[in-house]
Amino acid sequence: MHDFNYVNGKLYCEEVRIEKIAMEIGTPFYLYSYQTIFNHYNAFKKALKEIDPLICYAYKANSNSAICKIFARAGGGAEVVSGGELRQALEVGVSPEKIVFSGNGKTEKEIGFALKSNILMFDVDSEMELRLLNKVSHSLKKRAKVVLRVNPDLNPQTHPYLATGLKESKFGFDFNQALDGYKLARDLENIKVAGIHMHIGSQITSLKPFVEGLDKVISLIGELKKIGIATEYINVGGGLGIVYLDEEPPCLDNYARVVISKLSGLNIKGIFEPGRVLMGNAGILVSKVLYRKETAKKTFIVVDSGMNDFVRPAFYQAKHRIEPVVKKEEKEEVVDIVGPICESADFFARDKKFPRVETGELLSIFGAGAYGFSMASNYNFRCRPAEVLVSGENYFVIRQRETYEDLIKNEKMPDILET
Numbered sequence: 475m476h477d478f479n480y481v482n483g484k485l486y487c488e489e490v491r492i493e494k495i496a497m498e499i500g501t502p503f504y505l506y507s508y509q510t511i512f513n514h515y516n517a518f519k520k521a522l523k524e525i526d527p528l529i530c531y532a533y534k535a536n537s538n539s540a541i542c543k544i545f546a547r548a549g550g551g552a553e554v555v556s557g558g559e560l561r562q563a564l565e566v567g568v569s570p571e572k573i574v575f576s577g578n579g580k581t582e583k584e585i586g587f588a589l590k591s592n593i594l595m596f597d598v599d600s601e602m603e604l605r606l607l608n609k610v611s612h613s614l615k616k617r618a619k620v621v622l623r624v625n626p627d628l629n630p631q632t633h634p635y636l637a638t639g640l641k642e643s644k645f646g647f648d649f650n651q652a653l654d655g656y657k658l659a660r661d662l663e664n665i666k667v668a669g670i671h672m673h674i675g676s677q678i679t680s681l682k683p684f685v686e687g688l689d690k691v692i693s694l695i696g697e698l699k700k701i702g703i704a705t706e707y708i709n710v711g712g713g714l715g716i717v718y719l720d721e722e723p724p725c726l727d728n729y730a731r732v733v734i735s736k737l738s739g740l741n742i743k744g745i746f747e748p749g750r751v752l753m754g755n756a757g758i759l760v761s762k763v764l765y766r767k768e769t770a771k772k773t774f775i776v777v778d779s780g781m782n783d784f785v786r787p788a789f790y791q792a793k794h795r796i797e798p799v800v801k802k803e804e805k806e807e808v809v810d811i812v813g814p815i816c817e818s819a820d821f822f823a824r825d826k827k828f829p830r831v832e833t834g835e836l837l838s839i840f841g842a843g844a845y846g847f848s849m850a851s852n853y854n855f856r857c858r859p860a861e862v863l864v865s866g867e868n869y870f871v872i873r874q875r876e877t878y879e880d881l882i883k884n885e886k887m888p889d890i891l892e893t
């Protein structure tokens with residue numbers, strides 16, 4: 475279902491030859507397929523059709539406005555974790571009653587903005603947040619709809635940085651304290667309890683953690699009923715894993731079957747917050763080979779994108795499929811593919827069997843559509859890459875490559891250094 479394919483050894487995105495884009499706009503750049511994004515969203519929706527899900531795309535996976543607008547146009551909602559993401563969701567036309575606000579550090583200002591925007595609900599992370607939300611709601615004469623994020627205390631068997639439902643995780647109400655949180659929420663005048671939220675981690679490649687999490691959450695719903703709290707929504711979060719290299723994540727239908735079997739009969743609306751599964755394989759990062767360098771121990775391929783552009787390999791030890799954009803019949807060698815950043819963690823692959831490539835050739839890093847640009851930085855005072863969207867035989871630059879002026883535009887020289 476991914477629209478990145480080789481035709482006669484040349485990589486295309488939908489009907490556009492990627493070499494052509496590189497020639498016209500330079501490298502590096504992120505490249506997304508409209509059709510893939512659209513198909514992924516619709517497949518997700520279709521798999522869960524039976525329970526009429528509310529799908530709130532997780533903005534942090536890729537928050538380019540054009541990408542967000544594709545989901546908005548397709549009827550999707552938004553899961554936002556900051557005032558910036560909330561504003562963006564509203565600007566691209568997501569209706570407020572499809573926006574959920576998560577995160578463990580919402581500021582008073584962000585809460586006020588969200589209340590005034592009449593979003594659907596807050597995924598509340600702590601007792602203190604609940605009290606602040608109540609206070610701000612009171613002053614705005616509103617009643618905030620909330621679900622409490624509970625931490626089901628389970629191991630989603632993913633990278634430690636991607637696990638969010640372990641007992642020691644910073645996220646959510648401790649499972650054993652959740653009932654107290656709900657009692658508080660019930661008694662706060664400007665809070666309306668609407669249900670329960672879980673998000674146990676990301677890049678989860680087995681169904682077991684979802685089953686365990688849902689079972690725990692559903693058992694809590696029974697407890698809530700006993701203290702007079704009705705559950706209108708279960709927010710299942712995101713987290714479904716994708717294939718980067720040789721992972722075997724559950725297919726959508728199996729994921730849906732499990733969720734549907736747990737939710738059906740409860741008469742509770744399901745909310746989903748997929749990010750990676752919609753965007754991950756809808757984008758690639760295209761870079762150019764700058765140098766080859768052979769040392770006593772290694773052969774390095776130095777490319778023009780680095781960990782500042784795409785941090786997943788350095789940050790999560792993530793392994794991505796990498797291929798030349800134009801395939802030639804070259805012998806394979808063992809190489810490290812590295813960026814230009816002054817850090818030893820700046821690599822995209824290590825000891826990888828790879829066809830011999832020379833200066834000027836293009837490489838594609840696959841699976842870069844989610845947590846790619848959204849995690850990019852200006853480290854080493856580098857301009858972040860351009861972003862391009864392909865649809866059919868056309869491509870559109872949806873974010874210009876940064877310039878030196880962009881890098882310095884918010885800097886200020888103090889008077890003492892002006893003379």
Ligand SMILES: *Cc1c(COP(=O)(O)O)cnc(C)c1O
Binds near residue numbers: 673675711750
């Ligand atoms: C990051 C996040 C998501 C999206 O996770 P994916 O693994 O990209 O699907 C959903 N919900 C919450 C609360 C998140 O923090």
